[in-house]
Amino acid sequence: MHTRIVATLGPKSTDYEKMRDMVEHGVRIFRLNFSHAGAEAFVPAVKIIRQLEEDLGIPLTAMGDLCGPKIRIGEVTGSPLQMNQGETVVLGLPPFREQAGEHVFISLDMPELLQGLEVGMPVSLSDGMLNFTVTKVRKVDQLFEMRALNRGMLTSNKGIAFPGKFHPMPALTEKDRKDVREGIGIGLDAFALSFVQNGRDVDDLIDEMQKYGKRLPIISKLERKNALDDLDAILERSDAVMVARGDLGLECPLAELPIIQKKIIRAARHAQKASIVATQMLLSMVKNPGPTRAEATDVANAIMDGADCVMLSEETAIGDYPVEAVKFINGVAEHAEAYFLERIQGPYAPKKESNPAKYIAYSACLLADTLNSNCLVCHSASGATARLISSRRPAKPVYALSPTESVLRTLNFFFGLRPRKVDPAIARHMDRAEQFIKSAPFIKTGDSVIITSGQPTPGQPLVCDLDPCHPVLSTNEIKVYYK
Structure with a gap:
């Protein structure tokens, strides 16, 4: 899967x-x-x-x-109340409750959310079950009249939303x-x-x-x-x-x-x-x-x-x-x-850009398809190599190797990756990948495997975006390996 x-x-x-x-x-x-x-x-x-x-x-x-x-309204007097389409209600800060007159008052104790609310803006309650539009600004940023756009129940302490409005929170x-x-x-x-x-x-x-x-x-x-x-x-x-x-x-x-x-x-x-x-x-x-x-x-x-x-x-x-x-x-x-992979007809090609790591990842996926390889194996100290492979949406399973548990748990979020821990005592990333293949029971003798890795090269003092203790290594090595 x-x-x-x-x-x-x-x-x-x-x-x-x-x-x-x-x-x-x-x-x-x-x-x-x-x-x-x-x-x-x-x-x-x-x-x-x-x-x-x-x-x-x-x-x-x-x-x-x-x-x-959490953006919720306060107590509504008489809750729950049946709202009818076209009915007018008043929305405002709690101190203005008495100014609602004969209309139902909806209180919101978050002044910043009412800032910039104008006539014509939409307001939703109860996960969109009740929808209103602002019809009158009684007091700027503090008190408003609204018209109900549909019929529904109005209940205390329900969530309120202001679709499309920026919230200064x-x-x-x-x-x-x-x-x-x-x-x-x-x-x-x-x-x-x-x-x-x-x-x-x-x-x-x-x-x-x-x-x-x-x-x-x-x-x-x-x-x-x-x-x-x-x-x-x-x-x-x-x-x-x-x-x-x-x-x-x-x-x-x-x-x-x-x-x-x-x-x-x-x-x-x-x-x-x-x-x-x-x-x-x-x-x-x-x-x-x-x-x-x-x-x-x-x-x-x-x-x-x-x-x-x-x-x-x-x-x-x-x-x-x-x-x-x-x-x-x-x-x-x-x-x-199965249908998705059939429809895209091979891995996604990178856009025309100067990004050798992306092209190496793409090439690895193409090779795996062409050779009908058992799988791809990528060593990824920081996760960058594995993420590049995943973004191409390969059809073959991808075993993402890393010595770092936090990286492996991060890679669980990415399409097609099967994170596995490797022994950091083995110095070279490619050697770690080959050792994994040799010991994997699901890879049979004679199977081909495509290996990619990001091995340190001189002049590459980058810092990992996930873990400052590990360098970011671009995908810079690819190998066809037969078990």
Whole structure:
């Protein structure tokens, strides 16, 4: 299986046997959701993940998903209330409640979010179940009238969104900073950053981690429309991006979301960064043993779009069928990947650019297809070589070798990679790769294997973007090896 599966842990799945079953059916990344708990609550899950690594001999990744700024309304008098289409409500800061008059008052105790709100701007509540448009500014940046665009229930403390509006709030909250510190302390391998709006948000998380001597991989969650306007800067600073379709579907016209998903995945691959598609992949399996036909098609389309990972949320965290959901995605991937690889007709060629490492990676994939090789093996001290190979979307499996566990766990995010640890006592990277091939039982005598590596060369004092202790080595060596 080339596509990676991310499974969210929760009360229905934080169990050794269930987690083992999920790993055996393709899960390589476990998501720990800080929206509902702190780091201390995840200690048992991390222990199980490390135990599974040892028992199965497979690198596994523990990803902490930071909560980000929770934007919720306050108490609504008489909640729950039935809203009718065309009805007028008042939105404003809590001290203005009495000025609502006969209209329902919706309070928001975040003045910065109301700054710049103007007539005609959209406002959504309850994950888009209730939609409004601003019809009158009663008091600039403080009090507004809105008209309901549809019928629905208005309830206290629900989430509120302002599609397309820039929020002068950092993605990293004080709770997130605490969770980063404590998450590093319990041994998490990566962090997902919620509500990223620009590259500066990612820099903020990098700076926070560096206070504790770490630079763990960052998955930027694309939930804001204005994040798409700064996508190149976000990709430059991130290690992966998540197409978080729940909030993004509120920020952007729903009819455009499928194309936005495709564009994000394509941009991530061109930048040699991983992409994750998330939200409601198999939502019906929270309560049912099988998905709908539309969900099956949605998962397949994400894979055929070229996503590195697909993510399960409620399905595995609180669903009644967490293992079955993973098994189903695995089955869809088996068929969708075969069609995807057939359709692209060979590895992706690089754009015409001066980038020898990309062309070497592309050539390695072409050789593997031409010789019908058993697999590709790439040694990657920093992960750069493996990411280049993955971005070409090779049909053959890729064994990504590294002596560093943190690098191996990072490579779990990337299409087609099978990370394996090698002995650092062997000096040359090519020698490590050949030793791996000799000892691999799935590579038979007479099989060809394509080896790539990034070996140090004079005048290359670069620093790894993931781990400052390891150099970044461009892919500069390729070999056809017969066992």
